[in-house]
Amino acid sequence: xxxxxxxxxxxxxxxxxxxxxxxxxxxxxxxxxxxxxxxxxxxxxxxxxxxxxxxxxxxxxxxxxxxxxxxxxxxxxxxxxxxxxxxxxxxxxxxxxxxxxxxxxxxxxxxxxxxxxxxxxxxxxxxxxxxxxxxxxxxxxxxxxxxxxxxxxxxxxxxxxxxxxxxxxxxxxxxxxxxxxxxxxxxxxxxxxxxxxxxxxxxxxxxxxxxxxxxxxxxxxxxxxxxxxxxxxxxxxxxxxxxxxxxxxxxxxxxxxxxxxxxxxxxxxx
Amino acid sequence: xxxxxxxxxxxxxxxxxxxxxxxxxxxxxxxxxxxxxxxxxxxxxxxxxxxxxxxxxxxxxxxxxxxxxxxxxxxxxxxxxxxxxxxxxxxxxxxxxxxxxxxxxxxxxxxxxxxxxxxxxxxxxxxxxxxxxxxxxxxxxxxxxxxxxxxxxxxxxxxxxxxxxxxxxxxxxxxxxxxxxxxxxxxxxxxxxxxxxxxxxxxxxxxxxxxxxxxxxxxxxxxxxxxxxxxxxxxxxxxxxxxxxxxxxxxxxxxxxxxxxxxxxxxxxxxxxxxxxxxxxxxxxxxxxxxxxxxxxxxxxxxxxxxxxxxxxxxxxxxxxxxxxxxxxxxxxxxxxxxxxxxxxxxxxxxxxxxxxxxxxxxxxxxxxxxxxxxxxxxxxxxxxxxxxxxxxxxxxxxxxxxxxxxxxxxxxxxxxxxxxxxxxxxxxxxxxxxxxxxxxxxxxxxxxxxxxxxxxxxxxxxxxxxx
Ligand SMILES: Nc1ncnc2c1ncn2[C@@H]1O[C@H](COP(=O)(O)OP(=O)(O)OP(=O)(O)O)[C@@H](O)[C@H]1O
Ligand SMILES: [Mg+2]
Numbered sequence: 001x002x003x004x005x006x007x008x009x010x011x012x013x014x015x016x017x018x019x020x021x022x023x024x025x026x027x028x029x030x031x032x033x034x035x036x037x038x039x040x041x042x043x044x045x046x047x048x049x050x051x052x053x054x055x056x057x058x059x060x061x062x063x064x065x066x067x068x069x070x071x072x073x074x075x076x077x078x079x080x081x082x083x084x085x086x087x088x089x090x091x092x093x094x095x096x097x098x099x100x101x102x103x104x105x106x107x108x109x110x111x112x113x114x115x116x117x118x119x120x121x122x123x124x125x126x127x128x129x130x131x132x133x134x135x136x137x138x139x140x141x142x143x144x145x146x147x148x149x150x151x152x153x154x155x156x157x158x159x160x161x162x163x164x165x166x167x168x169x170x171x172x173x174x175x176x177x178x179x180x181x182x183x184x185x186x187x188x189x190x191x192x193x194x195x196x197x198x199x200x201x202x203x204x205x206x207x208x209x210x211x212x213x214x215x216x217x218x219x220x221x222x223x224x225x226x227x228x229x230x231x232x233x234x235x236x237x238x239x240x241x242x243x244x245x246x247x248x249x250x251x252x253x254x255x256x257x258x259x260x261x262x263x264x265x266x267x268x269x270x
Numbered sequence: 271x272x273x274x275x276x277x278x279x280x281x282x283x284x285x286x287x288x289x290x291x292x293x294x295x296x297x298x299x300x301x302x303x304x305x306x307x308x309x310x311x312x313x314x315x316x317x318x319x320x321x322x323x324x325x326x327x328x329x330x331x332x333x334x335x336x337x338x339x340x341x342x343x344x345x346x347x348x349x350x351x352x353x354x355x356x357x358x359x360x361x362x363x364x365x366x367x368x369x370x371x372x373x374x375x376x377x378x379x380x381x382x383x384x385x386x387x388x389x390x391x392x393x394x395x396x397x398x399x400x401x402x403x404x405x406x407x408x409x410x411x412x413x414x415x416x417x418x419x420x421x422x423x424x425x426x427x428x429x430x431x432x433x434x435x436x437x438x439x440x441x442x443x444x445x446x447x448x449x450x451x452x453x454x455x456x457x458x459x460x461x462x463x464x465x466x467x468x469x470x471x472x473x474x475x476x477x478x479x480x481x482x483x484x485x486x487x488x489x490x491x492x493x494x495x496x497x498x499x500x501x502x503x504x505x506x507x508x509x510x511x512x513x514x515x516x517x518x519x520x521x522x523x524x525x526x527x528x529x530x531x532x533x534x535x536x537x538x539x540x541x542x543x544x545x546x547x548x549x550x551x552x553x554x555x556x557x558x559x560x561x562x563x564x565x566x567x568x569x570x571x572x573x574x575x576x577x578x579x580x581x582x583x584x585x586x587x588x589x590x591x592x593x594x595x596x597x598x599x600x601x602x603x604x605x606x607x608x609x610x611x612x613x614x615x616x617x618x619x620x621x622x623x624x625x626x627x628x629x630x631x632x633x634x635x636x637x638x639x640x641x642x643x644x645x646x647x648x649x650x651x652x653x654x655x656x657x658x659x660x661x662x663x664x665x666x667x668x669x670x671x672x673x674x675x676x677x678x679x680x681x682x683x684x685x686x687x688x689x690x691x692x693x694x695x696x697x698x699x700x701x702x703x704x705x706x707x708x709x710x711x712x713x714x715x716x717x718x719x720x721x722x723x724x725x726x727x728x729x730x731x732x733x734x735x736x737x738x
Contacts, residue, residue, distance in 0.1 A: 054689075056689050058685065077698070078689055079693075079695055083695045090690065090693075094687050095687075096708050097711070098707065098710070099704055099708035099711070104694075104704065107696060108691075111700065143708070144708075160694065
């Protein structure tokens, strides 16, 4: 792994939202072809990291760097990052009333590929992918995320992952809210993308070990209070599953408390 | 009378009854003589002449409406406006007879060739007059009348006299009075009992003379059990001086009939667009207004439905887009004048670059009109900080067991929506356009296909350069 090329490189990332520090020095390297699991308690900053990586204007980077395929993307807008090959599957995908999936996907693909896709080519690609994900064709006629059930939203995110074929995919709790069958379909979708050449890097944010039986991570991280406090193999995810975060925190001399400063957490983690 | 007219307009040899293609243009300004002259040149019956003159007196007496914004209408100089202009001297009978320059106008409007075959009849108001009018044979066979208003008055004086001015009396407001005095052109539609007109009747309007007023008058009569969809689309070139467009549309929907009236207007930024539109819906009748307003300097337009008998239903869909220097004061009025009547108003407005939109609506339920149901929904979207949106809903409910719903939202272009679309690779401007087109979709989807495409394109043009 050491001589693999980093697709995503996060260095000492500090992020504020509305003047409040949320990420306090995140370091993370995802190489091409690797699958990383990122776990962490509610509110620890996982989605903040995901949104910041993708360039959400609300999240201010106060220190550190994000590099994608060797280049710093801090100055890039979200659409530039997307067209370069970054992808975020949202924890809570936003509804766009009045805009049909098919219209949205066609515009997005055209923007990404810098050309007007022939209608037939686009339709074939869309229909084939939807079929793989066991999505009803009617789905394409619906308005983006509007009135979608939790599971439908997640499936629609994976549909986009498959259509866009990014170099780095950040999947924010794509497994939550899915029934057993849907989970399998979504996992298959992710695995298929993961196996495609050129192989992408994948950062899989999750609370559940369950998905990690279906999508095998190479590396697992635990994020606590805006810092990655522990990195390991799959067994780390298992440990979280069996013992929760408290044990890891205790192990690291961290106690859940108001008084913990970012520096203290940092010191404990290193 | 003709002599008098000639003395006012000077050289009258290229006048109204001449077969030679000619242009007649009344002197600017308005007085009783000009009103009489317009009627005389058209060779109207005495009752219409009297109607016009009485309306003129009312126009003189009436106050300017003040509600849109204080002084908003002060820029109108009534004495600098031409009240009557003719572009060509007779109505063309078929497409080949339509002058080339008018066809060019249609091309500029982007009316697709394929659409023409769907046209049930085309009434294009070029300047003050309809120059092209054609009724498809089968419509004529069904007894449907689709003429310009002048032609309607000429050929069907009894039907016109029975209905004209009954829905919107000249005394209704200053601009209805003005229109009643100087009206010219517009459409006359008569649908006999039980006849369903399957294809929309379409008319295209434009203004092409600088500083020219456009005062078309439309009257639609739907006899019991009939159906018609009338579509009016409109774009205008840019002018250097202010223009006034002040139309009146009257619709009578009789028992069990249904009428839909669709308008897309895109006036140039100097036009005052002050239109009175009102329909009467009788027993179990359905009246639907679909009204899209882009452009103009100031639009004041509130399509109304008076439900006068039980079972009537009113539907008003209003869309407004105000760009820099524009004010769209639009909405709708539903008047429940009988029990068991139902109505819906949906208004969507967008303001950007300092533009201003106002929703102004009225739901009125008269005493004794029990079990009325009305739903009002108005959504306003502001693209930037400079823009403005206001809502002025009025409810006057004087009956029992009435169900009234009112929902209003005012918002900025959603940051999360923009981010979602941009995170998929869409540049900000494109993402914004997509959100705006989605916002208006509930109204656009009610439009005939070509109008929907045109409207989306117009909105995209308006949106361009507004973000990023
Ligand atoms: N846009 C925002 N505005 C205000 N606070 C925010 C915003 N985004 C995140 N936060 C705050 O930052 C902290 C981290 O939130 P984040 O959503 O990143 O957590 P998470 O790890 O994804 O949690 P979960 O497991 O519940 O999804 C929380 O305290 C949250 O309230
Ligand atoms: Mg989260």
